[in-house]
Amino acid sequence: MLLQPKKFKFKKLQKGRFKKKEFAVTSLKFGRFGIKSLEYGYITAAQLESTRIAINRIIKRSGKIWLRIFPNKPITKKPAEVRMGKGKGSVDHWVSSIGAGRIVFEISGIKPTLARSALLYACSKLPIKTCLIGF
Incomplete structure (x- = not known):
């Protein structure tokens, strides 16, 4: 099951702007080792889920994993070969917008x-450049 919010005030959001740097979640809080982003961008819910499964496959569920980001931004898309106008497209997938320096996994x-x-x-x-921390 992919991550997405249960309730949302507005179904479709405007694009907004990226945070170039993070100032809130930049150090380890729960775990001993982690993945830190080095650049800003979007991470989709499918990419987060495949990353979580990849970690579980190697550690064989012996440790604990914390996901420090949540995909709460809807990305809309219109179907192929549709004429211009007629409003905004329907929600296609959910992403998490992260800045440089943010902790992604612990x-x-x-x-x-x-x-x-x-x-x-x-x-x-x-899909973004990352580094390992805590080693």
Whole structure:
């Protein structure tokens, strides 16, 4: 099941602007090791889910995983070959808008070598540049 909000005040949002840098979630809080973003961008709910599954596959559910972001921004899309006008398209997928320096995942309860291999594999699933922290 992909992540998406249960309730939402407005079904469709305007695009908005990216935060270039994060100031709130920039250090580890729950886990011992983590993935930190080095640039800003969108991460979709499907990418977050595949990253979480990749980490679980390597650590074999022995540790604990924290997902520090949530996809709460709807992205709309009109169908192919539709004429201009007639309003905004329907919601296609959900994304999380993150800035540089934001913690994306945290894990704890496993050995550092296993955590490093799991997080390196997980970084390959994300569309932005990331680094490992806590080692």
